Each structure stands twice: as structure tokens, then as C-alpha cells.
Amino acid sequence: GAVVSQHPSWVICKSGTSVKIECRSLDFQATTMFWYRQFPKQSLMLMATSNEGSKATYEQGVEKDKFLINHASLTLSTLTVTSAHPEDSSFYICSARDSAGGTYTQYFGPGTRLTVL
Amino acid sequence: AQKVTQAQTEISVVEKEDVTLDCVYETRDTTYYLFWYKQPPSGELVFLIRRNSFDEQNEISGRYSWNFQKSTSSFNFTITASQVVDSAVYFCALSGGFGNEKLTFGTGTRLTIIP
Numbered sequence: 001g002a003v004v005s006q007h008p009s010w011v012i013c014k015s016g017t018s019v020k021i022e023c024r025s026l027d028f029q030a031t032t033m034f035w036y037r038q039f040p041k042q043s044l045m046l047m048a049t050s051n052e053g054s055k056a057t058y059e060q061g062v063e064k065d066k067f068l069i070n071h072a073s074l075t076l077s078t079l080t081v082t083s084a085h086p087e088d089s090s091f092y093i094c095s096a097r098d099s100a101g102g103t104y105t106q107y108f109g110p111g112t113r114l115t116v117l
Numbered sequence: 118a119q120k121v122t123q124a125q126t127e128i129s130v131v132e133k134e135d136v137t138l139d140c141v142y143e144t145r146d147t148t149y150y151l152f153w154y155k156q157p158p159s160g161e162l163v164f165l166i167r168r169n170s171f172d173e174q175n176e177i178s179g180r181y182s183w184n185f186q187k188s189t190s191s192f193n194f195t196i197t198a199s200q201v202v203d204s205a206v207y208f209c210a211l212s213g214g215f216g217n218e219k220l221t222f223g224t225g226t227r228l229t230i231i232p
Contacts, residue, residue: 041227043208043224044222046220091160093162095220104215104218105150105167106164107164108164109161110161111160113160
């Protein structure tokens, strides 16, 4: 149980294009999902908290107009990197919080490696 | 503010040796949760354990064990009889309770098991 998928697992795009990353909880409902960014050999940096049916909450310093988050259902959140530039190249990881039973465990997706040329 | 410190950046041990990964945390919350995650080279974070602040009982799962001590704000992780498959980056993390569920991660400890 508690499986989270991400798609795509890797993507290469040209500068100026937009990229959408999907995060799905496969066997549980998640009212809250989180998006992280991880640079090589560094820890995870929380970008935003995504709540089903409402606007995402962004961490300080994260541009909400650049990183669009949509949480349209209890099992799907999407992150769209708009007008991507090489500095947006990174490993993006989502997590989903299992809403059942009052647990606060976040289960992570396998990550999406974005390379912007 | 919450903070997690993993002072060990990298550890290398020979296979079959025991190894302990340290984690020290800071929080003002009375209710909080502590986690350990494993990140193998593939990149996916694998959930290992969750502990709430009211449960100081140590836990053992196979070769893995965890020692939670509120008196020293530590939540250490021990791998017994290490194996090459244990090689990964291990993250300790902390979150608050309902309404404060953001995870604060430590900087991670890169563990290498030498065959």
C-alpha cells in the first residue's frame, strides 16, 4: 500500500517551454500533497503544499507563477514549470499524505528529473 | 522553528558491520512526528519509520532499529549486519501535528557499505 507515482520520470526540454509533472496516489486518497526540489547531493527543499480543491501554499522564495500547482482530485496533483530555463533543471519529487487514520506520513513518488537545455 | 541535524555527512563501513546514523532535532511543538527515509541511487525516497512524540519506545524491524530519546532530542537509526543493498542516503525528518505537517529534513547521511 501507500504507493505514489510520478510521470514522467525524466524529461528534457528546450528553454522557454513548459513542462507538466503529474503526481498520483495509487491506493489511497490524499487531500494534501507536497512538491519538493532536490539539487545534487543536497537535501529536499519544500516548494509548495498542494491541497485538494484549493490554492497551493508556496514556500518563501518560490515563484507561484512559474511553478503552477493544481490539485484537482484526491489522487492527483500536477506541477507545471512554465517557461523553463536551465536553472530550473533539477530533481522534482512529490509526496502524498495519507489522509486516513490521522497519520502524518508522507509517501514519496519516484521523482522527475528535469533537464532544460 | 523546526530543525533537524544529521552531523554525519558520509559513512563507510565494511559489509556485516553495524552502523548507527545520528539525528538530532529541535522543535517547540509538544506533538510532533519523526521519520527516517532511505534514498537509494534511483532517487525514490522510501519510508522507513514514523514515531510520534508520545511514543519513546524503541523499535526493531529486522536489521533496522531506532532509538528515540526525548531527553536528548535524538532519533538514531542503527543497521545491524549491514549489507551492500543498504548503501543509500538516509534522511531524518520532523513534522508537527495536524495543521503543521510540513516535513523538515536533515541534510542526509550518505552510507556506503563496502563489500
